[in-house]
Amino acid sequence: MDDRTFDISQIKVPAIPSKSMGTGVIALLIVGGLLSTFYQIQPEEVGVVLRFGRYVRTTDPGLRAKLPLLETVIKVPVQRQLKHEFGFRTVEAGVRSQFSARQFADEAVMLTGDLNVAVVEWIVQYRVSEPIQYLFKVRNLDDTFRAMNEAVMREVVGDRTVTEVLTVGRQDIETSVQQQLQVLAGQYEMGITVEQVVLQDVNPPDPVKPSWDEVNQAQQQRDRLINEARAEYNAIIPRARGEAEQAILQAEGYALDRVNRAEGDAARFNSVYEAYRQAPDVTRRRLYLETMQRVLPKVGGKLFLAEDANGVVPLFSLDTLRQSVGSAAPIPGGDR
Known part of the structure; x- marks a missing residue:
């Protein structure tokens, strides 16, 4: 390759008019001042304004202004988690x-x-x-x-x-x-x-995880067995207690019924005895009639003859009488 040399002195720099340069510098200062004067605070932020490092004020969200070069703004996200x-x-x-x-x-x-x-x-x-x-x-x-x-x-x-x-x-x-x-x-x-x-x-920690898992499994099995035992206990014991209480109540009811019946029979016997003692003949006949009233309907066919009846006995349908007597239920200790 051919070596080429350049003579810097031969490079001509275009001349810039001093008036244009001053205008450009002023424009840059204006733009920089505007950029350093206005600032934007987002909706979830607030702006903390410092003047020479000292707190001056707090600004809300929106487009705000500050003194350029003298004040600085720190944005703090107060609404953001x-x-x-x-x-x-x-x-x-x-x-x-x-x-x-x-x-x-x-x-x-x-x-x-x-x-x-x-x-x-x-x-x-x-x-x-x-x-x-x-x-x-x-x-x-x-x-x-x-x-x-x-x-x-x-x-x-x-x-x-x-x-x-x-x-x-x-x-x-x-x-x-x-x-x-x-x-x-x-x-x-x-x-x-x-x-x-x-x-x-x-x-x-990872080195003890297998042992920890085994312990957890054992505890879960223990808890499961305890829960099953409690469930079985809750199913059997209350039922047994209920059955025991039911049996006790039935026994108490039976005892009370027997006592009341016995007391009632004793009271009825005493009342009958008092009535018999006051009028023995009337009471005896009344008892006889009440007994016959209970017994006679079970006898079936009945044939009544007067004690002093004599002579020719009227003709009765003995076959019908025999059938009715045969179908009647026997009375213990008596004849048909």
């Missing part, structure tokens, strides 16, 4: 969220109250309620708030057994952590409102 993740990180949120493969054991591994180890993952959702406190009251607010979350969660988990942390105590843990975080945020004047604490995956 913010969150911190512990024990995991979301790489991309969506229908199928993608999570980081990195392990965060330093913030997720915790010791429970019964000296077991649990891996706790959780999310804290909060909003900015006081922009001035949020910006200026606490240095490194995000790091401080994360440290507070870890401290409170470890304290709450340390007061409970591993079974409560993994199963039945999740709701109670979330509520306790939220309340304690809100109290600390108020004491530190962070200017935030803790809206929700959500436990995600809570599991034992």
Whole structure:
């Protein structure tokens, strides 16, 4: 290749008129001043205006103005829900969220109250309620708030057994952590409102998972057997108690009936005896007539003859009389 050399001195720079250059500089200053004067606050934000680093005012959403070069604006999302993740990180949120493969054991591994180890993952959702406190009251607010979350969660988990942390105590843990975080945020004047604490995956460490699963299976089998025994107990014992109470009530009713009958028979006998004692003949005849009234309808055909009857006996249909007498039921201790 041929080497080519250029003489810079031969390059001619076009002459720019000084009047045009001044106009361009003025235009750039005007555009820059306008851009630094007006700013836009989004609907979920407020603007905190600082003049030489000192707070001056708070502006609402919309197109606003400030003093150029003298004032700066910090936009704070007061209507947006913010969150911190512990024990995991979301790489991309969506229908199928993608999570980081990195392990965060330093913030997720915790010791429970019964000296077991649990891996706790959780999310804290909060909003900015006081922009001035949020910006200026606490240095490194995000790091401080994360440290507070870890401290409170470890304290709450340390007061409970591993079974409560993994199963039945999740709701109670979330509520306790939220309340304690809100109290600390108020004491530190962070200017935030803790809206929700959500436990995600809570599991034992990977090396002990097989043993933990075996323990859970044994506990589930134990609970199943206990529930079956209680169901059988509830099915048999109440029925047996009901049958026993029924038998007792029947016996008491039978005893009461027998006593009442005996007392009634004794009272009736006494009344008959009193009547007999006052009028023996009348009572004896009355008893005789009542007895005959009960007996005679069971005899069947009857033939009455006077004691002093003599002579020719009228002719009766003896066959009909015999049939009626034969069909009559026998009376114990008597004749037909």
